[in-house]
Amino acid sequence: MAKQTYDALIIGAGIMGCSSAFELASQGLSVAVLEKSAIGGGSTGKSSAIIRQHYSNEVTARMALYSLRVFQRFREVVGGEAGFRRTGFVVLTPEKDLWGLQANVKLQRELGIRTELLGAAEVRHRWPYLEIGDLVAAAYEEESGYADPNLTVQSYAVAAKARGATFHLDTQVTNVRLAGGKIQGVETTRGAFHSPVVINCAGPWGARVARLGGVDAPIESCRVQVAFFRRPPAFEPDHPVVADFKHAVYWRPETGGLTLVGLIDPSEKDAIVNPDRYRETVDFEFVADAGERLVSRFPAMEQGQGAGGFAALYAITPDWHPFIDEVPQGSGFYLCAGFSGHGFKLGPAVGRMVADMVLGQTTEGIDRRLFRLSRLEENDPVRGRYEYSIAG
Numbered sequence: 001m002a003k004q005t006y007d008a009l010i011i012g013a014g015i016m017g018c019s020s021a022f023e024l025a026s027q028g029l030s031v032a033v034l035e036k037s038a039i040g041g042g043s044t045g046k047s048s049a050i051i052r053q054h055y056s057n058e059v060t061a062r063m064a065l066y067s068l069r070v071f072q073r074f075r076e077v078v079g080g081e082a083g084f085r086r087t088g089f090v091v092l093t094p095e096k097d098l099w100g101l102q103a104n105v106k107l108q109r110e111l112g113i114r115t116e117l118l119g120a121a122e123v124r125h126r127w128p129y130l131e132i133g134d135l136v137a138a139a140y141e142e143e144s145g146y147a148d149p150n151l152t153v154q155s156y157a158v159a160a161k162a163r164g165a166t167f168h169l170d171t172q173v174t175n176v177r178l179a180g181g182k183i184q185g186v187e188t189t190r191g192a193f194h195s196p197v198v199i200n201c202a203g204p205w206g207a208r209v210a211r212l213g214g215v216d217a218p219i220e221s222c223r224v225q226v227a228f229f230r231r232p233p234a235f236e237p238d239h240p241v242v243a244d245f246k247h248a249v250y251w252r253p254e255t256g257g258l259t260l261v262g263l264i265d266p267s268e269k270d271a272i273v274n275p276d277r278y279r280e281t282v283d284f285e286f287v288a289d290a291g292e293r294l295v296s297r298f299p300a301m302e303q304g305q306g307a308g309g310f311a312a313l314y315a316i317t318p319d320w321h322p323f324i325d326e327v328p329q330g331s332g333f334y335l336c337a338g339f340s341g342h343g344f345k346l347g348p349a350v351g352r353m354v355a356d357m358v359l360g361q362t363t364e365g366i367d368r369r370l371f372r373l374s375r376l377e378e379n380d381p382v383r384g385r386y387e388y389s390i391a392g
């Protein structure tokens with residue numbers, strides 16, 4: 001049997017597990033990634049993978065910016081391809097959120113994010129095909145876009161392997177072993193693995209894996225959907241990524257002349273499902289609803305054709321922000337889950353933060369204490385300077 005003792009074990013080969021493996025292996029640690037299905041087989045492989053920096057609190061905005069710089073130079077920094085496409089990103093807000101939009105753009109600009117406020121006339125001028133109705137202002141990030149989540153996670157895995165990490169696929173962690181409050185390793189469907197460090201990157205299964213080590217983490221697995229529409233010929237060329245907070249909808253271009261549409265809707269947290277057994281096909285009602293929201297801003301899509309969709313999972317926490325913490329302190333059991341539908345773009349920063357956490361270091365410019373598990377019982381949830389929805 002292969003060597004089963006490592007400096008660190010990572011549970012889950014999504015973007016968080018693979019970027020953490022890459023960073024830890026780059027620091028010279030021997031790392032094994034244990035994955036019950038395949039690389040990217042959880043939320044990551046089905047992510048819309050939009051990369052924007054529009055966040056309303058400083059820490060997440062810094063994480064998004066750090067990660068954008070990695071996506072922009074992915075081949076140099078990680079190796080391989082992330083499929084990053086710079087399309088620009090437009091945020092549209094209704095009048096009641098104008099003040100908040102201005103406050104958030106100010107915060108982002110102070111951090112070095114290239115974002116600008118646009119008035120209604122400018123929006124109309126740049127994207128004449130948009131129906132802007134009572135829109136007062138928008139923000140635009142010229143550097144943002146989206147990536148290919150499968151390419152990204154595979155590239156991270158290849159780069160981690162090149163630095164000595166091993167990947168054990170089809171290997172489900174069934175127990176987490178502790179002795180005297182210290183991590184000893186895990187048991188899996190393919191035998192025991194030994195290590196003083198276990199990192200839970202299990203996404204929508206994060207609460208279950210935490211429970212294996214005696215930790216309660218409020219992470220719900222929730223079913224969300226996306227739909228595709230074929231653009232009519234006049235619009236085949238392209239469009240930016242758009243987040244429309246009035247209609248609670250986002251859309252981005254997809255290959256093949258398609259537009260991918262999803263919701264930005266707080267009620268998505270109510271669709272709690274068993275992550276091992278949920279309907280992965282899209283609901284007819286969802287396609288109709290997403291189509292209506294899209295057409296209300298992009299009327300030409302009335303002539304577009306529905307092209308299916310699918311359902312996937314968000315790992316949602318009560319404040320829609322992740323847990324990145326050692327629980328309990330000094331145990332060697334680390335939690336890195338609960339990214340609440342917006343984690344993909346943060347993946348590069350999170351890998352770095354996890355490596356720093358395991359090595360007892362701080363991450364320059366990013367204070368990970370914001371994401372401690374105890375914040376909720378301390379009544380100190382992660383909050384933005386001005387929140388207009390669940391955008392973080």
Ligand SMILES: Cc1cc2nc3c(=O)[nH]c(=O)nc-3n(C[C@H](O)[C@H](O)[C@H](O)COP(=O)(O)OP(=O)(O)OC[C@H]3O[C@@H](n4cnc5c(N)ncnc54)[C@H](O)[C@@H]3O)c2cc1C
Binds near residue numbers: 048201
């Ligand atoms: C439809 C959709 C659209 C999204 N759009 C965006 C977006 O536009 N931008 C953005 O930034 N984010 C987006 N997200 C969110 C983003 O994709 C996630 O936050 C991110 O992929 C989470 O990565 P992860 O590594 O934490 O989890 P996952 O990718 O779910 O990985 C967890 C892995 O753990 C494995 N695992 C679980 N339990 C065990 C066990 N016991 N033993 C071994 N392995 C185990 C699973 O098989 C899985 O592969 C979207 C998500 C979805 C579903």
